[in-house]
Amino acid sequence: MDAEAIQRSLESSGLRCTAQRYAVMAFLMDHKGHPTAAEIFEGVNRLDPRSSRATTYNNLRDLVKAGLVSEVAVEGRAGRFDAKGTRHHHFICDRCGSVEDMEWYNVPKPASRSLGKRVVRECQLIFRGLCTKCASR
Amino acid sequence: MDAEAIQRSLESSGLRCTAQRYAVMAFLMDHKGHPTAAEIFEGVNRLDPRSSRATTYNNLRDLVKAGLVSEVAVEGRAGRFDAKGTRHHHFICDRCGSVEDMEWYNVPKPASRSLGKRVVRECQLIFRGLCTKCASR
DNA sequence: CTATTACATTAGATATATTCTAACTTTTCA
DNA sequence: TGAAAAGTTAGAATATATCTAATGTAATAG
Numbered sequence: 236m237d238a239e240a241i242q243r244s245l246e247s248s249g250l251r252c253t254a255q256r257y258a259v260m261a262f263l264m265d266h267k268g269h270p271t272a273a274e275i276f277e278g279v280n281r282l283d284p285r286s287s288r289a290t291t292y293n294n295l296r297d298l299v300k301a302g303l304v305s306e307v308a309v310e311g312r313a314g315r316f317d318a319k320g321t322r323h324h325h326f327i328c329d330r331c332g333s334v335e336d337m338e339w340y341n342v343p344k345p346a347s348r349s350l351g352k353r354v355v356r357e358c359q360l361i362f363r364g365l366c367t368k369c370a371s372r
Numbered sequence: 373m374d375a376e377a378i379q380r381s382l383e384s385s386g387l388r389c390t391a392q393r394y395a396v397m398a399f400l401m402d403h404k405g406h407p408t409a410a411e412i413f414e415g416v417n418r419l420d421p422r423s424s425r426a427t428t429y430n431n432l433r434d435l436v437k438a439g440l441v442s443e444v445a446v447e448g449r450a451g452r453f454d455a456k457g458t459r460h461h462h463f464i465c466d467r468c469g470s471v472e473d474m475e476w477y478n479v480p481k482p483a484s485r486s487l488g489k490r491v492v493r494e495c496q497l498i499f500r501g502l503c504t505k506c507a508s509r
Numbered sequence: 510c511t512a513t514t515a516c517a518t519t520a521g522a523t524a525t526a527t528t529c530t531a532a533c534t535t536t537t538c539a
Numbered sequence: 540t541g542a543a544a545a546g547t548t549a550g551a552a553t554a555t556a557t558c559t560a561a562t563g564t565a566a567t568a569g
Contacts, residue, residue, distance in 0.1 A: 253517065287519045292556065308498055310443040310451055312555060326490060338486040342479055342497065349475040352508065353463060356501040360479065361445055364493040371489065390546065424548045429527065449526065
């Protein structure tokens with residue numbers, strides 16, 4: 236996604252395309268490895284313009300609310316974020332904790348009996364085990 | 373699971389069955405709603421014996437390492453725990469954040485091509501959407 | 510074009526969650 | 540029995556996230 240596309244997607248979500256917000260979005264497009272808020276903050280601030288920590292958190296929250304970014308569900312303390320480009324599942328390494336993308340495939344929905352009145356929006360798989368690096372030890 | 377079964381499962385994992393560790397395990401068997409560490413700590417301490425926060429965290433970590441408890445992958449700051457009784461998937465409400473159990477069913481494994489050298493230990497499904505309460509608003 | 514208002518950003522303080530430290534207690538077992 | 544291992548503890552330290560209140564910036568009604 237290029238600069239204009241980022242700008243358009245922000246504006247069509249009712250968010251102004253500020254330098255700080257743009258930077259968060261661009262960083263996420265560029266780093267597919269599910270960075271933490273701290274990593275995003277640091278990465279964004281290594282370049283211009285300076286952005287405060289509060290702004291980074293505010294913008295992440297706004298972007299998640301707008302559906303442009305998703306927060307990845309992992310155990311552990313630091314939230315991890317993901318620009319919603321392509322759909323994918325996740326693999327989490329038991330040993331080193333890294334979060335990797337896995338190719339997307341459809342997963343059967345639960346029986347409507349067990350679903351009740353709940354409304355399912357999406358359905359995500361999390362694999363656990365050993366990543367390539369940790370498996371070879 | 374009764375008292376003796378908890379004791380046996382602890383000991384067969386090489387963990388002593390201390391009062392504090394037993395209490396954490398019993399609390400988790402009794403509260404299927406994926407309590408946070410803080411809730412477990414509070415719940416355990418409302419009864420005898422007193423257990424410190426550090427011990428609660430230590431014991432949770434030991435139990436997870438031993439495979440008797442799993443940490444549920446949810447976004448948000450506080451870790452949530454789950455005694456591995458029956459297998460189940462999870463439903464997370466977009467609106468109120470509650471985590472509910474969903475009936476277990478088998479999920480197709482990823483293609484070995486996309487898996488590479490990774491070793492999959494388990495495979496967990498997370499549904500997102502609106503829970504029964506939030507859907508009716 | 511300016512004033513008003515809503516949106517955004519900031520530094521730093523605060524709140525929350527988890528882990529660490531170092532002393533102490535209990536259990537195990539040679 | 541007594542040395543080593545395992546467990547517990549209070550409180551300090553660290554990590555993560557949010558709040559506050561002052562300030563800045565952009566959109567737009569007049």
